[in-house]
Structures are given as structure tokens and as C-alpha cells.
Amino acid sequence: MLQKNSYQGKLIVVEGIDGSGKSTQIDLLYKWLESQGKAVYFSEWNSSKLVKSTTRLAKKEKMFTPTTFSLLQATDFAERWENFILPTLKAGVIVLADRFAFTAFGRDVARGVDPLWVRNLYSFAPQPDIVLYFRVPLDVAVDRITSSRANIKYYEAGMDLGLSDNKITSFRLFQQRIIDEYDKMVDEFGFTVIDGTLSVQKQQKLVRQIVRKNMQGWQGLQNPRFPVRRRPAKTAIKPPQARSTKEGGKP
Amino acid sequence: MKQVEFFGAGFPYNPIKELPGKLIAVEGTDGVGRSTQIQLLRRWLEDEGFGVSDTGLRRSPMTQPGLDAAKLGHTLSRLTMSLFYATDFADRLENHILPALKAGFFVLSDRYLFSIIARDIVRGANYEWARSVYGFALKPDIVLYLKTDIAHLVPRMVNGRGFDYWESGMDFHFADNLYDSFCKYQGLLIDEFDKMADEYGFITIDANRPIQEVFEDLKRSIRPLMVEV
Numbered sequence: 001m002l003q004k005n006s007y008q009g010k011l012i013v014v015e016g017i018d019g020s021g022k023s024t025q026i027d028l029l030y031k032w033l034e035s036q037g038k039a040v041y042f043s044e045w046n047s048s049k050l051v052k053s054t055t056r057l058a059k060k061e062k063m064f065t066p067t068t069f070s071l072l073q074a075t076d077f078a079e080r081w082e083n084f085i086l087p088t089l090k091a092g093v094i095v096l097a098d099r100f101a102f103t104a105f106g107r108d109v110a111r112g113v114d115p116l117w118v119r120n121l122y123s124f125a126p127q128p129d130i131v132l133y134f135r136v137p138l139d140v141a142v143d144r145i146t147s148s149r150a151n152i153k154y155y156e157a158g159m160d161l162g163l164s165d166n167k168i169t170s171f172r173l174f175q176q177r178i179i180d181e182y183d184k185m186v187d188e189f190g191f192t193v194i195d196g197t198l199s200v201q202k203q204q205k206l207v208r209q210i211v212r213k214n215m216q217g218w219q220g221l222q223n224p225r226f227p228v229r230r231r232p233a234k235t236a237i238k239p240p241q242a243r244s245t246k247e248g249g250k251p
Numbered sequence: 252m253k254q255v256e257f258f259g260a261g262f263p264y265n266p267i268k269e270l271p272g273k274l275i276a277v278e279g280t281d282g283v284g285r286s287t288q289i290q291l292l293r294r295w296l297e298d299e300g301f302g303v304s305d306t307g308l309r310r311s312p313m314t315q316p317g318l319d320a321a322k323l324g325h326t327l328s329r330l331t332m333s334l335f336y337a338t339d340f341a342d343r344l345e346n347h348i349l350p351a352l353k354a355g356f357f358v359l360s361d362r363y364l365f366s367i368i369a370r371d372i373v374r375g376a377n378y379e380w381a382r383s384v385y386g387f388a389l390k391p392d393i394v395l396y397l398k399t400d401i402a403h404l405v406p407r408m409v410n411g412r413g414f415d416y417w418e419s420g421m422d423f424h425f426a427d428n429l430y431d432s433f434c435k436y437q438g439l440l441i442d443e444f445d446k447m448a449d450e451y452g453f454i455t456i457d458a459n460r461p462i463q464e465v466f467e468d469l470k471r472s473i474r475p476l477m478v479e480v
Contacts, residue, residue, distance in 0.1 A: 050317075050321055050326060050327075050331065051317065051335075053316065053317050053320070054313065054314055054316070054317030054318075054338075057313065057316065057317070058313050061313075063312075063313045063342070063346075065262075065265075065341070065342075065345045065346075066262075066264055067262060067341045067345065067387050068313065068338055068341045068342045068345070071334060071337050071338040071341055072314075072338045074334045075331055075334035075335045075337075075338055078328075078330035078331045078333075078334050079328070079331040081330065082328040082329070082330055082331055083328060083331075111264065112263055112264025112265075113260075113263065113264070113387075114259070114260035114263050114386065114387075116260070117259060117260050117383070117386045117387065120380065120383040120384070120386070121334075121383075121384060123380060123383075124330060124380065
């Protein structure tokens with residue numbers, strides 16, 4: 001469905017339900033790639049500054065319908081795509097995305113929008129080079145979330161769907177629907193499934209193996225701030241640094 | 252009663268059986284006199300005893316502050332702008348237009364999705380993509396297209412609100428100054444409207460005439476809908 005990534009850079013995406021451990025893994029991956037001297041850019045779901053105030057207002061006032069929720073998150077993604085992700089990919093940077101269009105395909109369809117419609121919405125985005133799907137049983141994710149965070153938010157719990165008056169119950173039902181959608185996408189979008197119940201270190205080892213394999217024979221943009229030790233600096237003619245690697249900050 | 256029809260999948264989570272009201276879309280480029288005609292239509296329909304509600308682009312209370320701020324900063328790139336407007340549209344459709352139609356109102360829409368698509372296309376969007384975004388949108392009962400040309404539009408702008416940054420398409424710099432960019436941009440928009448007029452069966456009304464004459468034409472087109480309510 002999504003078109004092949006035809007840009008110079010690499011696009012690596014992590015997906016999974018809340019509490020699947022994907023953010024921990026992408027953070028470790030970021031630091032590892034950076035220490036290798038690669039130019040890396042990180043982008044997080046729902047983080048566009050331009051759209052932020054609207055999202056905040058709609059969440060606070062509980063104004064979202066499944067369609068407007070989907071469209072506003074697509075707006076958020078489009079803004080990050082046009083202004084940060086696309087230019088950095090073109091420059092030859094490794095873009096790490098904590099959630100991508102697949103999050104919309106999972107959540108928005110779980111909310112009841114048409115699956116084909118939401119796929120069309122994001123058809124301007126390319127198929128990532130790697131999609132790491134962190135799969136965990138629902139109970140594990142719920143335990144992680146409830147033990148580490150005081151409060152599950154209204155839309156996170158899918159309270160807008162009226163599945164249950166109880167937040168935890170609603171959260172469970174909603175996340176299970178999302179898991180079902182993710183599982184359907186494994187083949188559709190060629191996800192690489194990682195067992196999210198393994199230790200953090202074991203998962204990271206797998207992640208690095210997968211990434212290393214994918215990057216074999218590929219020369220990305222180097223980060224001049226992190227000179228590669230193996231190669232003496234005098235031989236390297238350094239390409240201009242992609243400005244936007246700084247904009248997104250570290251995860 | 253006429254079947255409820257959408258351009259695509261509509262709102263699968265919220266099936267709608269019937270809508271006794273009527274959705275009237277008034278389309279046409281900037282400065283063509285849409286809002287004047289809508290005011291007249293509203294008054295006329297109310298005089299006839301119908302409930303009337305009106306809507307227009309960027310009036311969603313959810314997206315208005317954010318969208319206005321973004322426009323002010325001239326920071327909207329093409330896809331972002333398309334989708335932000337689609338969000339505004341969807342919010343007004345679900346929370347304003349559909350409830351009013353359920354209650355049997357006439358809804359006068361100052362522009363509908365056609366204007367938004369036209370603006371996207373002129374800025375280089377993929378037509379199929381732009382259309383598919385609006386798969387949730389309800390088909391209007393009637394689309395009244397107020398047609399004009401640049402020669403008639405320019406004196407209206409000069410003697411009216413002047414040349415505006417966005418109405419001149421300056422975000423895309425169709426030319427290096429407001430006037431030339433306005434003419435180029437609005438000309439392209441009119442071409443898009445003309446194409447859509449055939450495809451979507453707009454009722455085309457020559458807007459290069461006095462207000463009252465245009466109004467009479469609009470009334471004539473709307474009258475058949477009034478019998479059915």
C-alpha cells in the first residue's frame with residue numbers, strides 16, 4: 001500500500017501498544033547509532049508544535065470524534081513529514097520514528113473509521129525500511145502502564161468509545177482492539193516482530209542486529225560532531241550536516 | 252425521503268438513517284459574493300418559515316484558534332494545510348451540519364469541500380488523494396456555483412477588502428507581487444471549479460450580474476427542495 005522509500009536516508013519505525021517498551025528500545029537505538037557517528041533524527045508521534053494547541057484544546061474539552069481525531073493526528077504527522085522527516089530523509093539521515101502511520105491504522109480503525117480511508121490519508125508517507133513491532137500480551141502492557149503511571153488519560157483509554165465506565169476496563173478493551181489491528185498489519189506492511197517480554201538488553205541486541213543487517217553497504221550521512229574513531233579525521237571529506245537532526249532533539 | 256449519500260465510507264461508527272433537512276453548498280472563488288447571497292438566502296428561507304443554519308470554512312471551534320494562528324504565521328505547508336482544513340470540515344460536519352439536518356434545517360454552507368480541493372490541486376496536491384480524504388463527507392442536496400472571471404473579480408477586490416496574502420496564493424508565490432499572484436492563482440482556481448462543475452453537477456450561476464439577479468437565480472434553484480421538506 002505505501003510506496004517504497006526512495007530517499008537517500010533510512011526510515012526506521014517502532015510500533016506497539018502503550019507499555020510495549022518500544023520507546024525504551026528506540027532511545028537505546030538512537031544512542032547506539034549516534035555513537036557510530038551516524039546522523040540520526042528522531043520524531044515522535046503527535047509532537048508537531050503547530051498542531052499542539054489544537055490537540056490540547058480538543059482533548060481537554062473532549063471534542064474529538066473518531067474522524068476528527070484521525071484527521072488531526074494526520075495533520076500533526078503531515079507537518080512533521082513536510083518540515084522535518086522528508087528533508088532529513090532526503091539529506092541521507094537515519095530517521096527514527098516512535099510510532100508512524102501504523103499507529104493511526106491501528107487506533108483509528110479500533111475507533112471505527114474506515115480502514116481504507118485512513119490508509120489513503122497517509123499514502124504520502126513511504127514504507128519504512130524497518131518496522132519493529134513490539135508485541136506484548138495485553139496483561140503485561142497493562143501492568144507496566146498501571147504500575148508506572150498514576151493516571152491513564154481519557155483518549156488513551158478509549159473512553160470516547162463508551163466501551164466501559166471503568167478506565168482500566170476500557171483501556172484493556174481498546175488496547176486489545178489495537179493489538180488485533182497490529183496483528184493484521186504484520187503481513188500487510190512487513191513488520192519485524194520483537195517479543196516485548198524479553199529483557200530490555202536482549203531486545204536491543206535483536207534490534208541492533210536487524211538494523212545492522214539492513215544498513216549493510218549503505219553509506220548514510222555522518223555526524224561531524226561524532227567523528228568515527230576507526231577512520232582518521234584527515235581522510236574524511238565531510239558532507240554538510242543536516243540541520244534538522246538537532247531540531248527534534250533526543251528521545 | 253432521499254437516501255443519505257457520502258462521497259466515500261462516511262462515518263462507519265455512526266450510521267445515519269435519514270436526514271430530513273437540506274444541505275445547500277454555495278461555491279465560488281474569493282470575492283465572488285457568496286456571503287452576501289447567503290445572507291439574503293437565509294432571510295428568504297426564514298421568511299418562508301424554514302429553520303436555517305449556516306456554516307463556512309474555518310468555523311470549527313476546535314480548529315479555529317490553531318488554524319488562525321498557523322495562517323497568521325504563514326507556516327502552513329501544503330499537506331499540513333490540506334489536512335488541517337479537512338479536520339475543520341469534519342468537525343463542522345459531525346457536530347454542526349449533521350445535527351441541523353437531522354432536525355430538518357436548511358443548512359447553507361459558504362463553500363464546501365470543493366473549494367478546499369481546488370486550493371489543494373492548484374498547490375500541486377494529487378487529485379485522487381485530495382478526494383479520498385473527503386470520503387467521510389456528505390453529498391450536498393445542491394451545489395450552487397457562483398461563476399466569475401478575473402476581469403470582474405479584480406474591481407471587486409480593489410473596491411472591497413483589497414488583495415490578501417492567502418487569497419492571492421502568496422504562500423506559493425504564483426508571481427512576485429500580490430496583484431499578479433492574485434490573478435494567476437484565482438484564474439487557476441476558477442479553472443478547477445469549472446472542471447468540478449461538470450464532474451459533480453454543480454448548478455452554475457453567472458455571478459457577474461447585479462446582486463438581485465443572482466439572488467433570483469439562486470432562489471429558483473432552491474425552490475424545488477422546499478416542496479419536499
